[in-house]
Amino acid sequence: EPTQPSHFVRRHIQEDNASGRFGGKVVTRFPPEPNGFLHIGHAKSVCLNFGMALEFGGHCNLRFDDTNPIKEEAAYVESIKKDVRWLGFDWGDKEYYASDNFQQLYDWAVQLIEAGKAYVEDLNADEIREYRGTLSEPGKDSPHRNRTVEENLDLFARMKQGEFDTGAKVLRAKIDMASGNLTLRDPVLYRILKAPHHRTGDAWHIYPMYDWAHGQSDSIEGVTHSICTLEFEDHRPLYDWCLDALDVHHPRQIEFARLNLTHTVLSKRKLLQLVKEGYVDGWDDPRMPTVSGLRRRGYTPESIRDFCERIGVAKSNSTVELGLLEFCLREQLNFIATRVMAVLHPLKVVITNYPEGQVEELQAENNPEDAAAGHRTVPFSRELYIEQEDFMEDPPKKFFRLAPGREVRLKHAYIIKCEEVVKNDKGQVVELRCTYDPETKSGQAADGRKVKGTLHWVSAPHAYDAEVRLYNHLFVHEDPDDIEIPASINPDSLEVLKDCKLESSLKEAKVGDRFQFLRMGYFVVDSKYSQPGRPVFSRTVPLRDTWAK
Ligand code: ATP
Ligand code: MG
Numbered sequence: 035e036p037t038q039p040s041h042f043v044r045r046h047i048q049e050d051n052a053s054g055r056f057g058g059k060v061v062t063r064f065p066p067e068p069n070g071f072l073h074i075g076h077a078k079s080v081c082l083n084f085g086m087a088l089e090f091g092g093h094c095n096l097r098f099d100d101t102n103p104i105k106e107e108a109a110y111v112e113s114i115k116k117d118v119r120w121l122g123f124d125w126g127d128k129e130y131y132a133s134d135n136f137q138q139l140y141d142w143a144v145q146l147i148e149a150g151k152a153y154v155e156d157l158n159a160d161e162i163r164e165y166r167g168t169l170s171e172p173g174k175d176s177p178h179r180n181r182t183v184e185e186n187l188d189l190f191a192r193m194k195q196g197e198f199d200t201g202a203k204v205l206r207a208k209i210d211m212a213s214g215n216l217t218l219r220d221p222v223l224y225r226i227l228k229a230p231h232h233r234t235g236d237a238w239h240i241y242p243m244y245d246w247a248h249g250q251s252d253s254i255e256g257v258t259h260s261i262c263t264l265e266f267e268d269h270r271p272l273y274d275w276c277l278d279a280l281d282v283h284h285p286r287q288i289e290f291a292r293l294n295l296t297h298t299v300l301s302k303r304k305l306l307q308l309v310k311e312g313y314v315d316g317w318d319d320p321r322m323p324t325v326s327g328l329r330r331r332g333y334t335p336e337s338i339r340d341f342c343e344r345i346g347v348a349k350s351n352s353t354v355e356l357g358l359l360e361f362c363l364r365e366q367l368n369f370i371a372t373r374v375m376a377v378l379h380p381l382k383v384v385i386t387n388y389p390e391g392q393v394e395e396l397q398a399e400n401n402p403e404d405a406a407a408g409h410r411t412v413p414f415s416r417e418l419y420i421e422q423e424d425f426m427e428d429p430p431k432k433f434f435r436l437a438p439g440r441e442v443r444l445k446h447a448y449i450i451k452c453e454e455v456v457k458n459d460k461g462q463v464v465e466l467r468c469t470y471d472p473e474t475k476s477g478q479a480a481d482g483r484k485v486k487g488t489l490h491w492v493s494a495p496h497a498y499d500a501e502v503r504l505y506n507h508l509f510v511h512e513d514p515d516d517i518e519i520p521a522s523i524n525p526d527s528l529e530v531l532k533d534c535k536l537e538s539s540l541k542e543a544k545v546g547d548r549f550q551f552l553r554m555g556y557f558v559v560d561s562k563y564s565q566p567g568r569p570v571f572s573r574t575v576p577l578r579d580t581w582a583k
C-alpha cells in the first residue's frame with residue numbers, strides 16, 4: 035500500500051477531533067441520487083467517505099438522495115448497492131433514504147414558516163430567476179415575500195394536499211435578496227410535483243429541493259462530516275443557515291474537487307443518453323466509465339481503490355489521464371492474471387519435420403510473478419497458428435519475428451525456421467511451412483542457440499475457436515464534454531474478432547476470469563456474450579499504454 039498523501043479533508047476531521055466538536059465521532063455518508071448507475075467519479079466519493087470513516091473508527095452511511103421522483107428508479111438503488119459492495123465497502127445497517135424524512139422535512143418547513151423564515155411563492159421559475167438579479171445587481175423582493183405566517187401556513191398545507199398544479203407554487207426560504215451569494219437570495223425549498231415516488235408512492239405532492247433535504251438528512255443521521263463536490267461550496271452558507279434556523283445537530287460540510295477523466299464523460303445525463311440511444315450495450319458496457327462497466331471490462335475493485343488513492347483529494351478541479359486508471363489496473367493484473375496463449379489474427383504454420391498425429395504436452399508457467407500459480411500443460415502438434423503480424427515476407431533488419439529463412443522460438447516449445455511461404459491466388463500468405471529443431475525444447479539443458487524473437491502460438495487441432503472483443507476509447511477527443519453526442523463518439527471503439535484461436539484450456543474459463551494473453555494484453559471472460567462452455571473474451575487493457583504520446 036502506498037503511504038497516503040494527507041489532504042485537507044483528513045486535516046479538517048483531525049481538527050474537529052482535537053477540538054471535540056463532535057465528541058470525537060466521525061460519521062460520513064455517501065449520498066447518491068438513484069437516477070443512474072455509479073461511475074468512476076462516484077467511486078472517488080465512495081472511497082473518500084468510507085475511507086475517512088474507516089480511518090477514524092467511525093462509520094459511513096449509504097444515503098439515497100431520492101427527492102426527485104421523475105428521474106429515480108428502484109433498479110438504480112439496487113445497482114448502486116451492488117457497486118458499493120463490489121468496491122469493497124460495507125454500510126452495515128446504515129442504509130438511509132431521504133424520502134424516509136419527508137414528514138420531518140415538512141414539519142421543519144412549517145416551523146420555518148412559523149418563525150417567519152419561509153414563504154409561499156406564486157412567481158414561476160423564469161420570474162424567480164429574473165427577480166433574483168445577478169452578481170452585479172441586487173435582487174428584487176417578490177410581491178409574495180411578505181405574506182403573513184397564517185397565509186403561508188394555509189397555502190403550504192394546500193400545496194401538500196395536492197390542491198395546486200405542478201409548478202404553480204414553491205416554498206422559499208426568506209433570507210437576503212441582496213446577498214453577494216446568489217444561493218442565499220431566497221432559495222426554493224419545496225416544489226409541487228404531481229408524480230409518484232418509487233418509495234412513497236402517491237403520498238406526496240410536494241418534494242423538498244436538494245438544499246432543504248440534504249443538510250437536514252445529514253443532521254437526522256448524525257453525520258459529522260458531509261463531504262461533497264466543489265459546486266456546493268456556494269451552498270454551504272445555506273446548508274448552515276437551515277441547520278441554524280432549526281437549531282438541530284449541525285454537521286460540517288467539506289467540499290472537494292470532482293474527478294474528471296480524459297476521453298470520458300461522467301455526467302449521468304450523458305451516460306443515460308449513451309444507453310438510451312444505443313451507442314453502448316447498456317450501463318455496464320465495457321466502454322462505459324460506470325462501476326459496472328469497469329467491472330465487466332475486467333477491472334478489479336483493488337485497482338479502482340488504488341487509483342482513487344493516487345489521485346488524491348484537491349480543492350480545485352482538474353482532469354486526470356485515463357492512462358493512470360489503466361496503469362493501476364495493470365499493476366495488479368500483472369500479479370494475478372494467468373498467462374495463456376491466444377492468437378487473435380491466425381496464420382497457419384505446418385512443422386514439416388514433426389511427426390503427423392503426434393502430440394506433446396508441454397509445461398507452461400502460469401504466472402512468472404507468482405510461483406504459487408503453478409504450471410499447466412499446453413499441447414504442441416504439427417499444425418499451429420501464429421499471429422499474422424508475427425510474419426513478414428520481406429522484413430526490415432530489426433524485425434525479430436518470423437520471415438523466410440529466419441528462426442524464432444515458440445514460447446514453451448521449440449525453435450522453428452520458416453522454409454516456405456504458401457499463398458492463395460490473390461497472393462496472400464495463407465500458410466508457412468517450417469521445420470523445428472528437436473534439440474531446442476524450452477527448459478532443456480541443451481537449450482540450443484539464442485534467437486531474438488519468441489512468439490506465442492496455439493496448436494491448430496486443439497485450438498478453441500473464440501470470439502474476442504477489443505475496445506478503444508469511446509471518445510477520441512481528450513475532452514468529449516466539449517462536443518455533442520454523437521459527433522464525439524469514436525466509431526472504432528469496438529472491434530469484434532470472430533475466429534481467434536485460443537489455447538484449449540480457455541474453453542473452461544468462467545465469467546469474470548482474468549488472463550494475460552501473452553504479448554496481447556489482459557483479457558476477461560465477458561458476462562454478457564459468453565455461453566456455458568463458450569466463453570467470449572474482452573480485452574481489459576493492452577500490456578502497455580498505447581495511448582501515451
Ligand atoms: P451527475 O452530475 O452526473 O448527475 P451527481 O453529482 O448529481 O452526478 P449524485 O448521485 O448526486 O450524482 O452523486 C453522489 C455523490 O457522488 C455526491 O456526493 C457527488 O458529489 C459525488 N460525485 C458525483 N460525481 C463525482 C465526481 N465526478 N467526482 C467525485 N465525486 C462525485
Ligand atoms: Mg445529478
Ligand code: MG
Binds near residue numbers: 067
Ligand atoms: Mg447530486
